[in-house]
Amino acid sequence: MANETTLTKPAAEEAAAAEHTRSGRFYRPHVDILEQPDELLVMADVPGARGDRIDVKFEDGSLSIHAEVDPRQSDDREYLLREYGVGDFYRTFRVSEAVDAGKISAEYADGVLTLHLPKAEAVRPRKIAVKTE
Amino acid sequence: MVFRYRNTRHPMHQLRDEMDRLLTGFLGQPSGGPWPGVGRGHPAVNLWEDADAMIVELEVPGVKKDQIDISVVGDELSLKIERPDPTPEDVTYHRRERPVGAFGRVLRLPADVDAGRVEAELSDGVLTITLPKAENAKPRKIEVVSA
Numbered sequence: 001m002a003n004e005t006t007l008t009k010p011a012a013e014e015a016a017a018a019e020h021t022r023s024g025r026f027y028r029p030h031v032d033i034l035e036q037p038d039e040l041l042v043m044a045d046v047p048g049a050r051g052d053r054i055d056v057k058f059e060d061g062s063l064s065i066h067a068e069v070d071p072r073q074s075d076d077r078e079y080l081l082r083e084y085g086v087g088d089f090y091r092t093f094r095v096s097e098a099v100d101a102g103k104i105s106a107e108y109a110d111g112v113l114t115l116h117l118p119k120a121e122a123v124r125p126r127k128i129a130v131k132t133e
Numbered sequence: 134m135v136f137r138y139r140n141t142r143h144p145m146h147q148l149r150d151e152m153d154r155l156l157t158g159f160l161g162q163p164s165g166g167p168w169p170g171v172g173r174g175h176p177a178v179n180l181w182e183d184a185d186a187m188i189v190e191l192e193v194p195g196v197k198k199d200q201i202d203i204s205v206v207g208d209e210l211s212l213k214i215e216r217p218d219p220t221p222e223d224v225t226y227h228r229r230e231r232p233v234g235a236f237g238r239v240l241r242l243p244a245d246v247d248a249g250r251v252e253a254e255l256s257d258g259v260l261t262i263t264l265p266k267a268e269n270a271k272p273r274k275i276e277v278v279s280a
Contacts, residue, residue: 030230030231030232031228031230031231032226032228032229033227033228033229034224034225034226034227035224035225035226035227036223036224037223041224043231045192045194045195045231045258046194046258047192047193047194047258047259048192048257048258048259049257050257072190072259073181077181078181079179079180080181080182080187080243081178081179081180081240082179082180083177083178083179084177084179084192110194110195110196110197110255110257110258111193111194111257111258111259112194112258
């Protein structure tokens with residue numbers, strides 16, 4: 001019995017626009033996005049996901065993360081407390097920085113997905129040496 | 134605010150959980166949000182039971198097992214979880230939503246726990262704690278003896 005008021009994870013609104021073959025609810029993972037001199041670092045909380053079932057896409061400056069999470073309990077489980085729901089995570093971002101798409105890498109550990117988006121050479125900060133005569 | 138869990142099925146347990154507030158929560162976690170009463174300083178839990186045990190599940194992404202402290206006394210489960218802030222130097226945050234810091238929670242369980250047999254498992258950021266019921270708390274089938 002899914003009850004909206006007991007959920008702690010916000011639902012992913014963006015997911016409605018995309019096509020998915022699985023039904024059910026999507027959750028919006030909490031993310032940190034850090035800008036470092038040479039890359040953007042995205043860390044997303046996707047607890048319960050398995051590394052081989054996380055789909056990361058980067059297309060036309062849009063980054064999408066979809067982590068499949070199977071139910072851990074049967075539908076008819078009765079809860080004494082049910083403060084969060086379990087389901088897929090989905091979220092998309094616009095990435096305005098120029099990113100070298102071919103060099104994006106991802107790792108997954110302990111329920112956290114980490115994406116490295118290296119900046120394209122052209123936009124990396126460059127230190128210009130000033131010559132003195 | 135007493136009825137934070139008004140949508141759970143067992144009203145008996147709703148009031149038993151108020152000790153939570155005694156402990157501090159996620160530092161820096163914004164309060165409020167679309168669902169009042171949750172996400173406000175303590176980790177969300179799911180709790181269910183079967184005949185032999187109560188099971189508590191939490192989502193603790195990024196937390197290592199040595200950052201989790203679990204203790205049980207009687208029917209009370211105390212959880213302390215530490216999620217360090219690994220902020221590297223020289224960065225600019227574009228989004229910062231993942232909670233960091235120390236947080237804790239005390240849960241009153243519906244039955245006494247056999248503390249010696251509690252097991253906890255951490256897998257892909259999901260912590261599952263199995264709390265076997267104390268012998269005196271288990272349901273017992275009473276045979277009717279005919280005279």
